[in-house]
Amino acid sequence: MKARLAALAAVMTVTVLSTSAMAADFVVDTKNVHASINFRIKHLGFSWLTGRFDKFSGNFSFDDKNPDASKVKIEIDTTSVNTNMAERDKHVRGGDLLDVDMFPTAVFESTSVKSSGPDKATIVGNLTLHGVTKEITIEAERVGGGADPWGGYREGFTGTTKFALADFGIVRDLGPSAKDVELTLNIEGVRPK
Amino acid sequence: MIVRDTLEGYGIVSRLFHWLMAVAIVAMFALGLWMVRLDYYSPYYNSAPEFHRSFGMLLLFALLVRWLWRAANPKPQIDDLTPLEQKASYAVHWGFYILLLAIMVSGYLITTLDGRPVDVFGWFSVPSILQMRGLEDRAGDVHRILAYAVIGLAVIHTVAALKHHFVDKSTILKRMWSGPSPPSIIPKKEMHR
Numbered sequence: 001m002k003a004r005l006a007a008l009a010a011v012m013t014v015t016v017l018s019t020s021a022m023a024a025d026f027v028v029d030t031k032n033v034h035a036s037i038n039f040r041i042k043h044l045g046f047s048w049l050t051g052r053f054d055k056f057s058g059n060f061s062f063d064d065k066n067p068d069a070s071k072v073k074i075e076i077d078t079t080s081v082n083t084n085m086a087e088r089d090k091h092v093r094g095g096d097l098l099d100v101d102m103f104p105t106a107v108f109e110s111t112s113v114k115s116s117g118p119d120k121a122t123i124v125g126n127l128t129l130h131g132v133t134k135e136i137t138i139e140a141e142r143v144g145g146g147a148d149p150w151g152g153y154r155e156g157f158t159g160t161t162k163f164a165l166a167d168f169g170i171v172r173d174l175g176p177s178a179k180d181v182e183l184t185l186n187i188e189g190v191r192p193k
Numbered sequence: 194m195i196v197r198d199t200l201e202g203y204g205i206v207s208r209l210f211h212w213l214m215a216v217a218i219v220a221m222f223a224l225g226l227w228m229v230r231l232d233y234y235s236p237y238y239n240s241a242p243e244f245h246r247s248f249g250m251l252l253l254f255a256l257l258v259r260w261l262w263r264a265a266n267p268k269p270q271i272d273d274l275t276p277l278e279q280k281a282s283y284a285v286h287w288g289f290y291i292l293l294l295a296i297m298v299s300g301y302l303i304t305t306l307d308g309r310p311v312d313v314f315g316w317f318s319v320p321s322i323l324q325m326r327g328l329e330d331r332a333g334d335v336h337r338i339l340a341y342a343v344i345g346l347a348v349i350h351t352v353a354a355l356k357h358h359f360v361d362k363s364t365i366l367k368r369m370w371s372g373p374s375p376p377s378i379i380p381k382k383e384m385h386r
Binding site: 079 | 232233234305306309326327329330333
């Protein structure tokens with residue numbers, strides 16, 4: 001009896017410990033759209049052309065006591081690119097840019113997360129875009145987190161990165177000032193109850 | 194100069210419609226093929242599509258007027274064709290009208306599906322009627338594939354016209370070039386083959 005109690009207590013302890021140590025899993029809130037993936041690229045070097053991907057999904061794990069254990073994975077539907085002009089979007093989806101018929105999905109999956117300050121981290125991971133997988137670095141910031149007013153729990157981040165289109169095999173020449181594209185990800189995750 | 198069509202041949206209006214649109218359609222096809230391959234820094238990158246769009250809208254208007262004109266005029270008899278050739282000729286002509294209408298409407302849609310009007314040489318603009326983002330890709334496919342189809346049809350039409358002219362010694366090509374002749378000088382021709 002004593003032994004069984006001890007075993008039960010041990011199991012309970014382990015369970016409690018592992019629950020607190022396990023990073024919570026969050027689903028990116030695309031349902032109520034508190035997340036966005038935006039990009040910008042210079043137009044002729046004269047201005048910023050901005051656009052976004054309307055459809056994506058993702059999840060991440062995050063524990064504010066152990067942020068370096070965080071993981072994030074985002075899948076982007078490249079056909080949903082939107083620069084607020086039908087003709088241009090058609091061109092961007094086409095063969096000489098995103099080629100979405102061949103590569104309808106882009107994926108980012110983190111490989112390491114390192115805190116770089118309070119609520120700041122450097123996320124390294126693999127981006128697969130246009131059929132090419134390459135390591136990119138996202139400078140991320142935790143915007144906030146906590147209980148929401150409706151009984152749920154949320155964490156929100158913003159992250160920026162920059163890479164050359166040519167690194168992902170997108171070689172269409174848009175001019176010397178438009179070789180790099182900047183990506184800003186605004187990610188709010190909800191922890192399922 | 195005979196303006197309206199008669200049972201013997203085509204008046205000047207129909208002949209102008211025929212030859213001017215023939216040249217315009219081939220030119221627009223070539224322009225379309227060329228302009229989508231232009232470099233971003235080509236001086237024609239913006240002006241070529243602008244001309245293509247503007248001229249296309251005028252062609253759409255011309256096509257509708259041509260239809261009305263044809264409906265309001267007697268149809269010249271093509272009694273030196275075999276029944277099969279008559280059917281084929283009927284199919285080719287309606288094929289032209291339907292393909293051209295579909296090409297022009299799909300082209301208009303590529304530009305206007307995001308709600309923007311299409312500008313016609315800065316003279317006036319045609320408003321967007323249908324807004325459906327994402328459909329521009331399909332409109333583009335239709336526009337491209339049917340453009341090839343109409344050129345294919347034009348080749349068939351040309352080969353047929355040359356065959357009737359050189360092989361059958363028919364007046365079919367001549368009457369599209371020089372209009373109806375007075376009945377007295379219609380050359381005697383073989384009516385049945």
